[in-house]
Amino acid sequence: MRIIVIGAGVSGMVTAFALTSAGHEVEVFESAPRLRAGGNGVMVWHNGTAILRDLGVDTDGLGQRIDRMDIWSHRGRRLMRCDTAALAAEFGSCGTALMRGALMRRVAGQLPSGTVHFDKRLTRVDHPRTGGVLAEFTDGTTVRGDLLLGADGYRSAVRAQLFGDSPTPTGLSSWHGATRAPIDLGDEHAALTYYGPGAGLFVVHRVGDGLTHWAFEMRWRGGPQHLGVADGRGHPDAGAPGTRLATLRARFGDWAGPVRETLAAIEEEEIAVAPHTVHRIQSRWGSGPVTLIGDAAHAVPARIGMGVNQALEDVWVLTRTLARAGDPVEALRAYERARVPVTRKVASRARMMRFVNPALLALRFTRDGLPSTSMLRASIVSGSNYLGGGRSGPVRAGS
Numbered sequence: 001m002r003i004i005v006i007g008a009g010v011s012g013m014v015t016a017f018a019l020t021s022a023g024h025e026v027e028v029f030e031s032a033p034r035l036r037a038g039g040n041g042v043m044v045w046h047n048g049t050a051i052l053r054d055l056g057v058d059t060d061g062l063g064q065r066i067d068r069m070d071i072w073s074h075r076g077r078r079l080m081r082c083d084t085a086a087l088a089a090e091f092g093s094c095g096t097a098l099m100r101g102a103l104m105r106r107v108a109g110q111l112p113s114g115t116v117h118f119d120k121r122l123t124r125v126d127h128p129r130t131g132g133v134l135a136e137f138t139d140g141t142t143v144r145g146d147l148l149l150g151a152d153g154y155r156s157a158v159r160a161q162l163f164g165d166s167p168t169p170t171g172l173s174s175w176h177g178a179t180r181a182p183i184d185l186g187d188e189h190a191a192l193t194y195y196g197p198g199a200g201l202f203v204v205h206r207v208g209d210g211l212t213h214w215a216f217e218m219r220w221r222g223g224p225q226h227l228g229v230a231d232g233r234g235h236p237d238a239g240a241p242g243t244r245l246a247t248l249r250a251r252f253g254d255w256a257g258p259v260r261e262t263l264a265a266i267e268e269e270e271i272a273v274a275p276h277t278v279h280r281i282q283s284r285w286g287s288g289p290v291t292l293i294g295d296a297a298h299a300v301p302a303r304i305g306m307g308v309n310q311a312l313e314d315v316w317v318l319t320r321t322l323a324r325a326g327d328p329v330e331a332l333r334a335y336e337r338a339r340v341p342v343t344r345k346v347a348s349r350a351r352m353m354r355f356v357n358p359a360l361l362a363l364r365f366t367r368d369g370l371p372s373t374s375m376l377r378a379s380i381v382s383g384s385n386y387l388g389g390g391r392s393g394p395v396r397a398g399s
């Protein structure tokens with residue numbers, strides 16, 4: 001089949017890899033002039049790394065294995081601890097932190113040359129009478145395919161044409177970056193999160209290649225109209241250029257642990273701002289030969305650490321439904337039916353995460369924090385068709 005993918009983010013690139021490997025003729029159309037391989041560090045949980053392995057993506061040496069996830073108060077009291085190495089033993093695949101761009105470059109290197117076309121901004125999707133689907137771009141060119149997959153991010157043009165809706169800002173943003181400074185984490189394989197008053201949060205972990213990802217969460221009062229302006233700069237809460245580091249130091253300067261060390265090490269130019277958004281999950285993600293993948297279908301805020309994982313789940317389910325169904329359009333609807341209930345659970349949990357600070361700070365258990373591996377396990381499984389967390393029943397590897 002000839003498959004058009006719109007957008008060369010993680011979702012589009014992994015989709016192209018999986019469907020090319022399955023024997024389809026895939027082309028990706030990206031609005032930017034080159035791969036947008038910058039951006040944030042991400043935790044790819046055990047389901048995500050297992051999916052990458054099962055799809056055949058070579059991830060050797062990519063990122064940093066995470067064996068522990070500790071949650072602390074801003075005053076340096078351990079609140080929770082999760083043994084992610086134990087989950088790796090159970091699921092047969094470890095949690096890995098990596099830079100989003102590093103994963104994209106790795107997948108790009110495993111695609112046939114000429115798969116990705118740059119400077120191609122989709123304007124419209126059409127359904128010709130002769131069948132299939134037609135994509136139109138701002139440069140006046142068109143391309144025809146049997147299926148079209150909108151992997152064009154949280155402000156998706158494909159989604160806008162289908163539903164005309166936009167994602168809702170949650171009221172928070174991540175001020176984030178990556179540094180080569182040697183910040184002491186105590187354990188090279190730990191991911192550390194600090195919760196403070198209001199909705200304040202700091203997260204830090206290695207992401208491989210000598211880099212450490214760090215992120216602070218701040219209030220962001222912009223509306224949907226402020227989204228999409230580069231770096232959230234359309235709103236004063238994203239901080240005027242040149243003032244961001246001072247803002248972070250004023251807000252988080254008295255926090256415990258590696259927070260102060262990070263604030264001393266990072267530089268103004270490293271700070272990117274990403275407003276958090278969440279989509280209302282539609283009950284169908286497309287019509288006819290068109291559907292959505294990744295953030296285009298279900299953007300969730302960074303705090304839940306699930307965006308890339310959910311995109312990988314999409315790719316895994318879609319690849320399997322396309323392989324099984326005789327009718328490719330029916331395969332798209334089967335994919336949506338499997339994914340909608342799972343992504344709804346993730347989105348509703350993501351909405352609640354904004355309000356967890358007071359409850360977490362009130363936790364008073366042992367000096368070492370509440371053992372919470374089973375809670376993390378439940379959260380990963382319920383957000384995973386791969387691990388059998390879908391209401392419509394597991395779609396398991398090998399089944």
Ligand SMILES: Cc1cc2nc3c(=O)[nH]c(=O)nc-3n(C[C@H](O)[C@H](O)[C@H](O)COP(=O)(O)OP(=O)(O)OC[C@H]3O[C@@H](n4cnc5c(N)ncnc54)[C@H](O)[C@@H]3O)c2cc1C
Nearest residue numbers: 007009010011031043122152153294295305306307308309
């Ligand atoms: C600070 C931070 C931390 C995060 N942490 C985690 C984490 O720990 N775990 C996790 O799983 N996720 C995390 N995420 C979320 C994750 O990064 C995103 O969910 C994921 O990168 C989305 O990928 P995507 O390919 O769907 O969309 P995008 O990366 O937005 O890619 C969409 C692509 O489509 C292109 N495009 C847009 N419009 C058009 C058009 N009209 N025509 C053609 N091309 C178009 C864009 O240029 C872009 O290249 C985090 C995000 C942030 C900001």
